[in-house]
Amino acid sequence: MAAAAECDVVMAATEPELLDDEEVKREAESFKEQGNAYYAKKDYNEAYNYYTKAIDMCPKNASYYGNRAATLMMLGRFREALGDAQQSVRLDDGFVRGHLREGKCHLSLGNAMAACRSFQRALELDHKNTQAQQEFKNANAVMEYEKIAETDFEKRDFRKVVFCMDRALEFAPACHRFKILKAECLAMLGRYPEAQSVASDILRMDSTNADALYVRGLCLYYEDCIEKAVQFFVQALRMAPDHEKACIACRNAKALKAKKEDGNKAFKDGNYKLAYELYTEALGIDPNNIKTNAKLYCNRGTVNSKLRKLDDAIEDCTNAVKLDDTYIKAYLRRAQCYMDTEQYEEAVRDYEKVYQTEKTKEHKQLLKNAQLELKKSKRKDYYKILGVDKNASEDEIKKAYRKRALMHHPDRHSGASAEVQKEEEKKFKEVGEAFTILSDPKKKTRYDSGQDLDEEGVNMADFDANNIFKAFFGGPGGFSFEASGPGNFFFQFG
Incomplete structure (x- = not known):
């Protein structure tokens, strides 16, 4: 009997002590107070732990849920906070701070209409509550920003949409919907790194978010990484088979890739x-894909240059640089077309742009060549004056001089008007200049290379064309012009 009694004593000592309701409440309050202390120190994780202990002790206490909701809000865990705030007002519909926190969570998550209802209920309970009044205004402002953004998106005013979403996100920092819309518009504006950053942040939290996958693909698509873009569109459609935007983008990306590759093959x-034809068809697929379309215009410009449609080639390259003003290949192609059409000032401008961007030896030489041709184009074209090409022989130059000198000699036009005589005298002098330069191998070499002839002591201002003419035709008295009829002359040797 003694052994049995001892066993009972031991068993009694190991049984858990049962607390009465008052003790439970006191312990729960102790946990809440400790939670408050950690909250005041901004140690929200510890505060969360103690509020959870308080809730476990007294699961029917509205203020405990309200406090934990406030802590979760500080931790940025708004969905969990919303659940606690809703539980707090279910337990006590007169809990004003509970309604305020519920509204704040709704607003942070982007549900402005639900937020308005919560703030309206808080004002019904306390119509002088300044926080509820301000938050109600904020929720209405967010709804207005949403409305404006929706209209501006339809108008393709993407800058305005980004502005509206930035303002809305000041009140709704946890709203993925607003972030996605902003990211999509950033992509449409060509601000790809910003758009990618927003989409990537969301995917880190939710790797299955179809909207974020779509935006990530859109950025790659617009950066001409079409194959990778298709992978993201396919993944988005796997998460949400009815995602219309991802479906359209995927179809366009595949079509654009195929047309471009077919065009490249035909060119090769x-x-x-x-x-x-293929590049033209590709350009009609998606006008929003600026970078790919810039390449397509440049490719088509190259085709036009091969077909010797140089004006069309210049136009295509101009369209390319309008879409992408950093596209060096398009500037180089257009510059070459300008050179081929003797538009040297335009060629110099393009080569300067290229050299400023990429200071390579090759680009420097291209610029120097264009500058030389521009310089040469601004002086008299002696080959053109004589009517010969740049590879004309010495005999061809002499024959050309003989013909042009006789054609423009002042004596031949002595009966013409003063204006005509003046013009023919000018041409006669130019013919003499041309022959003086092109018949002298050294001067011709300097002229062809674009060097200044003044350095050789050739002063064309004091040049006398008659001396060249007399020397060429044998001196004074060796020739004369006589009329053979009205306006007709023939040349006679003495």
């Missing part, structure tokens, strides 16, 4: 007409 095969 020398089938320029087909290449032109």
Whole structure:
């Protein structure tokens, strides 16, 4: 019996002590007070732990849920906070701070209409509550920003949409919907790194978010990384098969990739007409894809240059640089077309742009060549004056001089008007200048290389064309012009 009694004593000592309701409440209050202390120190994780202990002790206490909701809000865990805030007002519909926190969570998550209802209930309970009044205004402002953004998106005013979403996110920092809309518009504006950053932040929290996957793909698509973009669009459609935007973007990306590759193949095969048609078809697929379209315009410009449609090639390259003003290849292609059409000032401008961007030896030489041709184009074209090409022989130059000198000699036009005589005298002098330069190998070399002839002591201002003419035709008295009829002359040697 003694052994049995001892066992009972031991068993009694190991049984848990049961607390009465008052003790439970006191312990729960102790946990809440400790939670408050940690909250005041901004140690929200510890505060959360103690509020949870208080709730476990007294799961029917509205203020405990309200406090934990406030802590979760400080931790940025708004969805969990919303659940606690809603539980607090279910337990006590007259709990004003509970309604305020519920509204704040709704607003932070982007549900402005639900937030308005919560703030309205708080004002019904306390119509002088200044926080509820201000938050109600904030919720209405967010709804207005949403409305404006929706209209501006339809108008394709993407800058305005970004502005509205930035303002809305000041009140709704946890709203993925607002962030996605902002990111999509940033992509449409060509601000790809910003758009990618927003989408990537969301995907880190939710890797299955179809909207974020779509925006990530959109950025790659617009950066001409079409193959990678398709992968993201396909993944978005796997998460949300009815995602209309991802479906359209995926279809466009595949079509654009195929047309561009077909055009490139036709070009390599020398089938320029087909290449032109394919690049043109590709340009009609998606006008929003600026970077890819810039490349397509440049490719089509190259085709036009091969077809010797240089004006069309220049126009295509101009369209390319309008879409992408950093596209060096398009500037180089257009500059070459300008050179081929003797538009040297425009060529210099393009080569300067290229050299400022990429200071390579090759680009420097291209610029120097264009500057030289521009300089040469601004002086008299002696080859053109004589009517010969740049590879004319010495005999061809002499024959050309003989013909042009006789054609423009002042004596031949002595019966013409003063204006005509003046013009022919000018041409006669230019013919003499041309012959003086092009018949002298050293001067011709300097002229062809674009060097200044003044350095050789050639002063064309004091040049006398008659001396060249007399020397060429044998001196004074060796020739004369006589009329053979009205306006007709023939040349006679003495």
